[in-house]
Amino acid sequence: xxxxxxxxxxxxxxxxxxxxxxxxxxxxxxxxxxxxxxxxxxxxxxxxxxxxxxxxxxxxxxxxxxxxxxxxxxxxxxxxxxxxxxxxxxxxxxxxxxxxxxxxxxxxxxxxxxxxxxxxxxxxxxxxxxxxxxxxxxxxxxxxxxxxxxxxxxxxxxxxxxxxxxxxxxxxxxxxxxxxxxxxxxxxxxxxxxxxxxxxxxxxxxxxxxxxxxxxxxxxxxxxxxxxxxxxxxxxxxxxxxxxxxxxxxxxxxxxxxx
Ligand code: NAD
Numbered sequence: 001x002x003x004x005x006x007x008x009x010x011x012x013x014x015x016x017x018x019x020x021x022x023x024x025x026x027x028x029x030x031x032x033x034x035x036x037x038x039x040x041x042x043x044x045x046x047x048x049x050x051x052x053x054x055x056x057x058x059x060x061x062x063x064x065x066x067x068x069x070x071x072x073x074x075x076x077x078x079x080x081x082x083x084x085x086x087x088x089x090x091x092x093x094x095x096x097x098x099x100x101x102x103x104x105x106x107x108x109x110x111x112x113x114x115x116x117x118x119x120x121x122x123x124x125x126x127x128x129x130x131x132x133x134x135x136x137x138x139x140x141x142x143x144x145x146x147x148x149x150x151x152x153x154x155x156x157x158x159x160x161x162x163x164x165x166x167x168x169x170x171x172x173x174x175x176x177x178x179x180x181x182x183x184x185x186x187x188x189x190x191x192x193x194x195x196x197x198x199x200x201x202x203x204x205x206x207x208x209x210x211x212x213x214x215x216x217x218x219x220x221x222x223x224x225x226x227x228x229x230x231x232x233x234x235x236x237x238x239x240x241x242x243x244x245x246x247x248x249x250x251x252x253x254x255x256x257x258x259x
Contacts, residue, residue, distance in 0.1 A: 003030045004237060005062040005086070007077055009042065009049050010034035012150075012226060013068035013091060018042045020230035021066075027237060031056035053077055057084035064089060064237050071095050071153065075102050082110045087240040089233065090116040094153030104246040113240050117250040118157025120232030124206065125250050127221040128162050131208050136169035138210040138217070142186065146197040146205040154196040155187055158206055161249065163189035166208070203228075 004021045008014035009032035021029040022044045031050065032042050038051040050056050057065070057080060065081035067074060071094035081088050090103070100116065107114040119125060135141060143166075145159040155163075167190035179185055186193035204223040209216055223229065232250050239253045247253070 001028045002026060002064060002237060002241075003028050003060060003062045005029075005031035005033065005053075005056055005060060005065050005081075007033045007053060007065060007067045007073075008069035008092070010037040010040070011068060013229065016226040016230055017066050017068060017233055018047075019044065020227075020234055021237070024234055027234065030060040030062050053080050057081055057086065062086050064240060066090075066233060066237060067092055071099065075099055075106070078103060078106050078114060082106055082112045082114075085112065087112050088114045089236045089240055090114065091118075091120055091229070091233065093118050093157035095157070100248070107246040113243050113245060113247070115236050115240050115243065115247045115250075115253065117232065117236065117248075118161050119204075120229040120236065120250055121204070121221070121223050122232055122250075122254070123228070124158055124204075124221045124223065125232070125254060127206065127208065127219055128158070128165055128249075129251060130219060131162055131210075132165035132168065134210065134217070135166040138170060138212045140172045140211045141166050141170060141192055142209050142211075143189075143192060143194045144197065144207045144209070145194065146199070146202050146207075148202050148204075149198045149200050151198060154198070155189060155194040156196070156204070156206070158204070159194045159196070160189050162206065162208060163192040163194055166190075166192050 006017045021027045032047050033053045034049050037049050040049050065086045065088045067090045074092050143159050145156045186195040207220040209218045
């Protein structure tokens with residue numbers, strides 16, 4: 001049994017993580033942490049939400065911390081968990097490069113492993129892989145990412161990672177552009193325009209449009225429910241113990257388990 005603590009357990013993703021861990025025969029939910037709703041039960045378990053990660057990690061000796069909180073909490077949470085001997089799976093997005101570097105240092109200076117994935121949906125990871133492999137055939141690409149209106153960061157971590165991967169094989173030529181309204185052409189991530197849409201009713205969706213003379217190719221992924229992320233989270237929790245150091249992206253784990 002792998003003992004798991006969920007951080008951000010009162011949030012939308014944290015609640016889904018708690019359910020997925022409880023439902024998996026090889027995982028045990030031993031703790032749930034959040035800054036809000038302390039004392040409330042996690043349905044289907046005898047675990048109550050606690051507002052102190054230190055206390056929960058000390059009491060449970062968990063093997064893995066799963067973090068779906070806010071970008072400003074991630075480093076502190078990682079330090080607390082690593083000091084108590086846990087591996088860490090992070091899904092919280094909006095982590096700037098300095099935070100990713102800090103996670104690398106935290107992991108390398110311990111014997112514990114950290115995985116950060118901006119998207120745990122298997123289909124979204126496959127979309128990124130496909131985009132990376134076909135980008136070199138096209139002249140230009142643009143990304144439209146669409147999320148619910150509670151999402152704090154923009155562009156999404158998935159869009160940033162997709163742009164990073166596309167730009168390894170595609171360098172768009174500069175165009176003569178006049179933006180009559182600032183932002184009309186999106187944010188440029190590695191020179192790839194990214195357009196962020198935030199609306200109630202959406203969950204997490206991304207469309208990548210590639211252009212070449214006389215044709216376009218559109219690839220789209222939709223997460224229509226947060227359960228879409230859970231097979232990837234569970235896969236990461238099971239694999240993280242055997243993945244030394246800092247790992248960025250679920251694809252590194254998927255290729256090892258043969259997905
Ligand atoms: P949410 O606002 O519903 O939940 C976040 C929770 O974290 C809240 O309950 C908040 O009280 C709690 N929190 C904040 N600081 C904390 C701390 N220091 N310790 C413990 N709990 C703390 O948000 P959400 O929709 O659940 O998303 C959470 C994060 O996951 C966001 O960054 C989001 O972009 C990201 N996300 C990632 C994926 C993925 O596949 N990687 C998918 C969806 C969302």
